[in-house]
Amino acid sequence: MTVGINAFILVAGLLFAIGLLGVVLRKNTLIIYMSLELMLNAVNLALVAFSRYNGTMDGNLFVFFIITVAAAEVALGLAIIVALFRLRQTVMVDQLTSLSR
Amino acid sequence: MIDILFYVFAAITLTSALLMVVSPNAVNSAMCMIVSFVGTAGMFVLLEAYFLAVLQILVYAGAVMVLFLFIIMLLDVDKETNQILKDKLTLAASIAGFALLVVMICSAFAGGQHLPETSLLPVLENPTGAGIGIPFTTSAKSFGYSLFTKYMLPFQVTGFLLLSAMIGVIVVSKKHS
Numbered sequence: 001m002t003v004g005i006n007a008f009i010l011v012a013g014l015l016f017a018i019g020l021l022g023v024v025l026r027k028n029t030l031i032i033y034m035s036l037e038l039m040l041n042a043v044n045l046a047l048v049a050f051s052r053y054n055g056t057m058d059g060n061l062f063v064f065f066i067i068t069v070a071a072a073e074v075a076l077g078l079a080i081i082v083a084l085f086r087l088r089q090t091v092m093v094d095q096l097t098s099l100s101r
Numbered sequence: 102m103i104d105i106l107f108y109v110f111a112a113i114t115l116t117s118a119l120l121m122v123v124s125p126n127a128v129n130s131a132m133c134m135i136v137s138f139v140g141t142a143g144m145f146v147l148l149e150a151y152f153l154a155v156l157q158i159l160v161y162a163g164a165v166m167v168l169f170l171f172i173i174m175l176l177d178v179d180k181e182t183n184q185i186l187k188d189k190l191t192l193a194a195s196i197a198g199f200a201l202l203v204v205m206i207c208s209a210f211a212g213g214q215h216l217p218e219t220s221l222l223p224v225l226e227n228p229t230g231a232g233i234g235i236p237f238t239t240s241a242k243s244f245g246y247s248l249f250t251k252y253m254l255p256f257q258v259t260g261f262l263l264l265s266a267m268i269g270v271i272v273v274s275k276k277h278s
């Protein structure tokens with residue numbers, strides 16, 4: 001494969017930037033949360049690329065742990081969003097401003 | 102041939118990620134997210150991390166996104182909203198910040214400031230990695246060996262994290278009377 005590590009890191013960086021755009025742009029808490037998952041995924045891609053081109057296994061193991069933590073985080077975060085919706089009847093961040101008053 | 106596959110997977114991943122961000126319907130966003138995860142899994146295969154590619158499909162594109170779709174359809178928040186984005190100032194500021202970030206990332210790889218181009222190292226045949234460190238292998242056996250030797254403590258901590266997350270979900274989602 002003649003594609004070097006720079007191409008993989010470039011893709012990972014662009015994926016991270018798109019995730020950040022989703023976090024600052026959208027109003028729906030669920031979409032913001034999915035964008036956070038996208039940013040974690042970009043980091044996973046960078047770690048696997050570094051691991052492969054470095055010839056060590058440690059990056060792959062970090063990705064293994066990141067996937068585990070992300071799964072736990074998604075379960076807990078979605079439970080919090082459901083509890084929030086039950087309390088306020090909305091998940092739009094522009095209507096969840098009761099702390100600012 | 103493999104180079105073409107890399108460009109195809111990169112295009113799929115980035116395009117569907119961008120569609121996920123701009124799609125007005127939350128269910129469409131989740132579907133685009135699944136395609137993006139599958140594209141990332143394809144790039145994991147190109148990097149010869151086969152176990153992680155399978156894990157990515159199973160955990161991310163399977164479990165996590167199904168959970169997201171379930172919650173999106175359960176809450177059904179798209180009906181009462183007419184405007185999905187924030188106000189125009191936030192829109193302009195977000196896009197300007199995104200463009201700045203993209204220029205910054207691309208300029209890090211343009212010109213003569215690359216990371217050193219290393220060629221792919223040959224895949225070793227020793228999956229347990231006896232010797233120096235844990236060398237890269239494509240075998241899932243090296244995951245098990247590393248998890249129970251070098252990464253024993255993080256592995257146990259992750260187990261406790263999963264347990265506490267499970268208990269936390271039960272406590273948070275329980276309807277208190």
